[in-house]
Amino acid sequence: MTALLNIQDLAIGYNKNDLKHALTKGFTTSVFPGERIAIMGLNGCGKSTLLRSITGILPLLNGSIQINDKEIGQLTRRERAQIMATVFTSYNDPGQLTVNEMVTFGRYPYTNRFNKLSERDLLLIENTLEVAKIGHLRNRIVGELSDGERQKVMMAVAIAQDTPLLILDEPASHLDIRNKALMMNLIKNLGEEQQKTILFSTHDVGLTLKIASRVWLFHNKRINDYKIDEFKQGEHWKLMLEGLDADVVF
């Protein structure tokens, strides 16, 4: 199987030309179709920075990230949006737009200037509304939804984009127990059945154990790369509790 994502000697951070203060450096790995990678670590360790670097929003300090053997920086916005879909936690009220109109944005990377939708586009939008279980909300105004409903809508936009790679920043952070279960099933199915690659950041160890196939754990400015079984058995997540009493948490 060929890798979807090749990361070489990656260094990330916010200060250009300042390798000394990089959040992490020297990270090299390959990611394959169907993998579901949980990115974990303490606040400020660089989870979001890593996601932003992979999406091409943030310039790399060093190294390279290639998707399908193409450097991300070389892709046009449209090409990039056909390869990866992103859902970030920061969110702006879009005002009076319906859920249906919002999910339609997911087809923007494929449609012409006037957004003429093909049969296939319409079918995909329809499927997405069903898969994300938001069909009953389709004519509701996005700005008037609850946090959880809104998060499902943003996820639906990414699914409608129908990309081989999905990047999710804390996908279950606002969700109640029912919607969280729904989201976990969704992510797992996208990976297992549709062979989509999913990178998601999370603080939720339970979520990681349930749906991830692999974990990138930030620790002491390094990214430790674990298969999910290693991660389970070694209780590596306890690295994040260094110097604290684990019993306090549980």
Place this chain on the structure above:
Amino acid sequence: MKSKIIFGSLIIALAVLFLTGLALGSVSIPLPSVVDYIFGNEIAHSHYAILNQIRLPRNLTAILSGAGLSLSGLLLQTLFRNPLAGPSVLGISSGSSLGVAVVLLAGGSMTGIAGTGSVVFGAIIGALIVVLLISAISLKFEDVTLVLIAGMMLGFLSSALVSILAFFSNSEQLKPFVHWGFGSFARLNEYQIPTLFFILVIAVIVTLFLYKPLNAFLPGEQFAGSVGINVQKSRIIIILLTGLLTGIITAFVGPVGFIGLAVPQVVKMVFKTNHHRVTIPGSLLFGAFIALACDIISRIPGQDYSLPLNAVTALFGAPVVLFVLFKSRFVKKVLS
């Protein structure tokens, strides 16, 4: 379906208002004569002269300017994700005023073809300078709110320079400038109206090509980027387009306030959507309608004098803006 009915009634209302605008003024002309005039039938010579040389051009100017200013306002409100954005808020109108002030107060005249040409030139240059500064700032800084505030400050700077220029000029020079500043749809000649029409058509075409970026900007620029929109490029095109459109309209009719700010808000409120499939045609139509209505009111039918246009648009616009703001989620969010 419902929006189709609103669009239909709006077009009919605009046609009725257009006829009313031809009929009413210091001399009122009976409606049958107006209808005869429209269909090219013979009417009284004095009426023909008034309709052909005064009221028809004035009506057309009001419609074109209102549509153009509202379109500008809509684009700016989408770009800045802020219901308070508009050509006058961003300092573009003030930039035009400064350009016109420099031309008029440096001894240029409002009359004659050379005079009009230099006023137009001044207004466009003034608007473009502000717009280019705003573009430069928006390239440097990501945050649109910051760009909005920078635009307001540029507006204050231009206004300050205008008052200094005004202070050092004599009343002879000042009078045409003050008059221009009141705003009026009445003084355009047979070359300026086609120019205005041409610019508006170009602006509408460019806006249609911005259809996807505009919609994708509604949930924010980061979102637009994630669905494949070239954010930086779209942003610059929107800013340049609104600058040119506002600059030219302002040169011709003066710094008419509130239309660009209030009309898009009325449209979003009436149609209950922010989607540009509706708000682009909605703003054009409502803008034309409201500008024409304001102009007819400013004529005070039956009287020999007329009110400053800017006073009438403010009387309409300020309450609308207040009403919309108090109703909107924007305020709920700021106050909560």
